[in-house]
Amino acid sequence: MTTQTRSTLIPSLRYRNAVAAIDWLGRAFGLQKNAVYMGENDTVAHAQLTYGGGMIMLGSVDNGSEYGKLMVQPDEIGHRETKGIYLVVPDADATYATAKAAGAEMVFDIRDMDYGGRGFTCRDLEGHLWSIGSYDPWQPEN
Numbered sequence: 001m002t003t004q005t006r007s008t009l010i011p012s013l014r015y016r017n018a019v020a021a022i023d024w025l026g027r028a029f030g031l032q033k034n035a036v037y038m039g040e041n042d043t044v045a046h047a048q049l050t051y052g053g054g055m056i057m058l059g060s061v062d063n064g065s066e067y068g069k070l071m072v073q074p075d076e077i078g079h080r081e082t083k084g085i086y087l088v089v090p091d092a093d094a095t096y097a098t099a100k101a102a103g104a105e106m107v108f109d110i111r112d113m114d115y116g117g118r119g120f121t122c123r124d125l126e127g128h129l130w131s132i133g134s135y136d137p138w139q140p141e142n
Contacts, residue, residue: 011056031051036048086132092134106122120132
């Protein structure tokens with residue numbers, strides 16, 4: 001029997017057009033739909049997207065939840081963020097190409113990192129920051 005390690009820390013995001021974001025995150029980064037629960041007026045009440053053993057949760061900004069009222073979008077605060085997401089991928093160059101083709105705004109171009117691996121930072125279709133790279137902090141140093 002294979003045991004899959006699952007993350008116990010799961011970031012969450014809000015999108016104005018969460019349906020489009022779910023599709024975009026799949027095309028750009030390879031995230032897979034785990035669950036999508038629709039709300040009223042074509043909003044997403046709750047969604048779960050996975051990549052390997054990790055997951056993000058997301059929903060629509062205007063889905064009527066109390067939690068959503070605590071969040072702001074990047075364009076409302078000068079495209080600054082109070083959080084960041086790091087996605088570990090096996091091939092940063094390939095993910096860079098798919099993200100760029102999907103229209104990701106590159107903030108830091110792909111490069112070799114001082115601490116190992118290759119990576120880049122981009123904004124998604126609504127301005128959230130994503131750092132993506134081949135550096136895996138769970139792997140022992142050589």
